[in-house]
Amino acid sequence: MAPKISPLAPGDFPWMPAIPGVRLATTNCGIRYKGRDDLMVALLDPGTTVAGVVTRSLTASAPVHWCKKHLPGGSARAIVVNSGNSNAFTGKAGEAFVQATVEAAAKLAGCEAGEVFVASTGVIGQPIPTDAIASNLPGLSNAFDADGWFPAAKAIMTTDTFAKGSTRTARIGDTTVTINGFAKGSGMIAPDMATMLGFVFTDAAIAAPVLQKLLSDASEKSFNRITVDGDTSTSDTVLVCATGKAGNKPITKAGDKHLADFRTALEEVLIDLARQIVQDGEGATKFVTIRVEGAASDKAAKRIALTIANSPLVKTAVAGEDANWGRIVMAVGKAGEKADRDKLRISAGGVLIAADGMEVPGYDETPVVAHMKGQYIDFLVELGIGEGAATVWTCDLTHGYIDINGSYRS
Amino acid sequence: MAPKISPLAPGDFPWMPAIPGVRLATTNCGIRYKGRDDLMVALLDPGTTVAGVVTRSLTASAPVHWCKKHLPGGSARAIVVNSGNSNAFTGKAGEAFVQATVEAAAKLAGCEAGEVFVASTGVIGQPIPTDAIASNLPGLSNAFDADGWFPAAKAIMTTDTFAKGSTRTARIGDTTVTINGFAKGSGMIAPDMATMLGFVFTDAAIAAPVLQKLLSDASEKSFNRITVDGDTSTSDTVLVCATGKAGNKPITKAGDKHLADFRTALEEVLIDLARQIVQDGEGATKFVTIRVEGAASDKAAKRIALTIANSPLVKTAVAGEDANWGRIVMAVGKAGEKADRDKLRISAGGVLIAADGMEVPGYDETPVVAHMKGQYIDFLVELGIGEGAATVWTCDLTHGYIDINGSYRS
Known part of the structure; x- marks a missing residue:
């Protein structure tokens, strides 16, 4: 039975422009779902900075541990996300799965493994075959598309009844930059099948530590202000990537006065996505x-x-x-x-x-x-x-x- | 529609012996319910000590405030409990209602107002006519009965589907003492119609500060270990009264070694009542x-x-x-x-x-x-x-x- 769309769903998925330096692909890698894509890969041009916030859960998943370890590097070239299995509480097998995935993605992107970030959402405690994603990555090489926002947002869904996207522009000095985001989440967590994930991309040039401060502040006003059932996922992850292709003078200080408009726009994107997660709350009618x-x-x-x-x-x-x-x-x-x-x-x-x-x-x-x-x-x-x-x-x-x-x- | 009895309900209400020094009466005073008693009064002989634990809610009801103020006195001669209205968030009118109630009960019991304890359970925020209970108390003077445990347990019910009672005996030195308790509660709180109340009586001779220590410890292992929905009532109240009629050498120190058996029995009564509240959890099937x-x-x-x-x-x-x-x-x-x-x-x-x-x-x-x-x-x-x-x-x-x-x- 196809899930009914939430009565609180907004209209259509928003039109989102390409972000120079970001290309997206999706496919089905057979982890759980049939007849729909369950893998999303984003490739990022060299020079992309990254920031992230992850669950505070003390039983966090293997992908969360990987992200925490490599976020301080501040550089991202690929993001790999699967739905249908959260790879949480899967022991050494879960760690081997992450290792195989990031190695294959690093080969695809031509980067270091530490520049690949991963997220998984779905059932807890079910091992995934080690190469379930890795074996599918080489075949994706010609599938990347700068306009693939809607398929990307759909591929990461679990119990979600609609795909969630948001886009804004902002001025940094004389340069117009774009911020695109997509997210999934339906219970604040329903660890069987859901979790909160968010991926945000911008062509602004912003140093990783500044991006981290902006994301932490904006998350506090958005994703940390919503609740469906008060439960906390083992997998919650939000990443922001900045490709720097817009050509603004790179921002290296969190206090830079040119950031005001960008800060507001990022907050708006995150609040929009956060509200959409509540609008898709499991069973929600109000x-x-x-x-x-x-x-x-x-x-x-x-x-x-x-x-x-x-x-x-x-x-x-x-x-x-x-x-x-x-x-x-x-x-x-x-x-x-x-x-x-x-x-x-x-x-x-x-x-x-x-x-x-x-x-x-x-x-x-x-x-x-x-x-x-x-x-x-x-x-x-x-x-x-x-x-x-x-x-x-x-x-x-x-x-x-x-x-x-x-x-x-x- | 009469509520269906919870599928987890235990068998019949237990037979509970009289406790010398305790007499009970119930009536309908028309606060909310028709066709059932909604007022329970316990009269206690002179010399009865009392201890209590009440909700930590910062929006506690007027009766809770009264109990907190007078529990340090350590002496109880009457307990007055109504169901159907919690007298919470009722402002000055709520305080006037408590005042009128305790004055009328003090007259009935021949005691100070500070020796009367009150509890109310039911809807929040609905004023009660000041003399709703007070005007009914004089008429009760011939209705008190040492065996009225089951009617008492029924009169304090709201959304409860069965009356909850428990009884144990214990040895203090060479003396056998009895502990009887009854309670109500169905949601851990459903402030519309429910709350957790418990009243325990014993003929043991135990000084009020010792009784307080015993109650606080036993509550921690019983009522503080149950949850139906994680919500906290504005009215939760548990009182223990000790009439001293059993004739044991009065216990004045919490460390008294003669208390071991009584402590265990009190814990058992409280755990039994606490488990019965969960067994009557709103909608519970397991x-x-x-x-x-x-x-x-x-x-x-x-x-x-x-x-x-x-x-x-x-x-x-x-x-x-x-x-x-x-x-x-x-x-x-x-x-x-x-x-x-x-x-x-x-x-x-x-x-x-x-x-x-x-x-x-x-x-x-x-x-x-x-x-x-x-x-x-x-x-x-x-x-x-x-x-x-x-x-x-x-x-x-x-x-x-x-x-x-x-x-x-x-």
């Missing part, structure tokens, strides 16, 4: 924006917002179109950050529901009920304590989630 | 025991066990009868405690599934599949790092949970 203001710090605001966003009771209430603000009070109370019952204000869809330690006198639920029936739900939680603020995105918890994750693997 | 061994510390073991127990992906896999050990690897990885992929061992139903960083060679899933089809599921996670161990109990996450919590309040 997209929920949780804004927390007036917390003791931004960090406290984020923790409170994520506690609300991860509460099964809040998420099931949204699924039931119930503006059950008592559950938000509960979540604020359990977040462990400073809160004062009598200063807390809770609004939904712009309507103040509770303040001064109780329901607002004469509260009329009618507009809130109407808001809860929509697809995009907004909660505002004001703590009245400090200046800390954060926005987090999540989806509702529905029967669909149980169906997807409660069914047997095979 | 009872899951998660044992973590070999962690860096007991605290680390508990955190890892709770992370596994709270993972929606683990819980939906159990619902789907899928021994999806990859999701346990994922949960161990996200717990944030020390773990080593290559030392981790995972077993289900006594069968070792994964070790040495991968699935056990030749792993035969047959006995594990059979185990997962049962009602009682056991996972053992061995970290191989230290001596820390902990056991946690939870239930599966099913469509029933979504049905119960996704339906509109009214």
Whole structure:
């Protein structure tokens, strides 16, 4: 049965221009899926810098370990990603698979193995034949295409119901640069079949340490602000590659004032991709924006917002179109950050529901009920304590989630 | 529609003997429910000591605030509990309701207001008429009964599908003492309609500070080891009252060697009640025991066990009868405690599934599949790092949970 496309899916995959120095190819290498591509390879011209953020999981996959080891090198010539098997908890066999893959990709790209980056997404704990990817790489040599963004985004999907892409341009000095990204993810993690992966490419010339700072900051405002089920993948990986072909004066300092527009555009691409992952949340029927203001710090605001966003009771209430603000009070109370019952204000869809330690006198639920029936739900939680603020995105918890994750693997 | 009784419910409510110095009464005071009692009052003879543990929520209810304020007094003469409304986030009106209730109960019991303890469970944020309980208390004066345990346990139920009680005897020196407890709770919290409350009574003579130490220790091994959905109530309250009528030499020191048997019996009562709460977990069809061994510390073991127990992906896999050990690897990885992929061992139903960083060679899933089809599921996670161990109990996450919590309040 083909999966139904999420009711929250945006329109078509965006048109994305070529990025000089980036070529893409996909194929089926038979790891799990039949009748669709499950391998994506990006080739990058010499001189491409790279930055990455990976899962904090202590049981991270072999590909994650490889990326962590080689990201400090700062140079990338190839990215190899497969779907259908995460190569996590696969022991020495998993490490041998990574080694065989990067060696074959290095030969294809004409580079060092340490300039190849890998990511895998899918079932945990199932060994992959060592040469499953390596044996397929030589045959790809004529398949690379500067316009292959949509097939690339599709090849890395697992339980995703739509391909996720985003593109922006930015000015660095007098030069226009392009940023293209694609991502996959459906449960924040569903380790059987999903994980969050993101790959971003730009023709800007930016030194690797600067790119790393930009990515770390932007991830904090995007991928680290979404949750579907609060679970953490063993494979989460986001890579940004900068080919330098746009011809801007190379940026070597994170504080360079010419970076302002690029920083904003990168943030926009990452937030767009992050929101699309939530829009494809397993079983999601509603997209929920949780804004927390007036917390003791931004960090406290984020923790409170994520506690609300991860509460099964809040998420099931949204699924039931119930503006059950008592559950938000509960979540604020359990977040462990400073809160004062009598200063807390809770609004939904712009309507103040509770303040001064109780329901607002004469509260009329009618507009809130109407808001809860929509697809995009907004909660505002004001703590009245400090200046800390954060926005987090999540989806509702529905029967669909149980169906997807409660069914047997095979 | 009357709720179906949980498939995990134990047999009948246990027979519980009278505890000298404790009398119970119940009635309907019309706060929410019709056709059933929603108020439980316990009267305690002079000289009764009390200890309590309450929610750590920072948005705790007015009754919780009252208990926290008066528990240090160490003396209890009455406990008043209502179901149907939690009196949480009800502002000054909620405080006035507590004040009116404790004053009326103090008059009934012939004691100080500070010797009356209160708990409320049910909807958050709905004011209760100030005298809803107070006006009903005088009429109860002839209704108290030393054998009213089952009606008492029923009167405090909300979404619970069965009444929860437990009884044990213990020896203190040459004296046999009795411990009776009853509890309610169905979601670890479903703040609409549920919360975890527990009331325990003994005829032992134990000073309040000693009782507090015993309760805190035993709660850590019982109520703090269960989770249904990881949410935390604004109202959770457990009280233990000791009437001293058994005639044992009063215990005034926590280190008293005569306490060993009582400590064990109290732990057993609390664990029994805690397990019954999980057995009545909203939508639960399977009872899951998660044992973590070999962690860096007991605290680390508990955190890892709770992370596994709270993972929606683990819980939906159990619902789907899928021994999806990859999701346990994922949960161990996200717990944030020390773990080593290559030392981790995972077993289900006594069968070792994964070790040495991968699935056990030749792993035969047959006995594990059979185990997962049962009602009682056991996972053992061995970290191989230290001596820390902990056991946690939870239930599966099913469509029933979504049905119960996704339906509109009214």
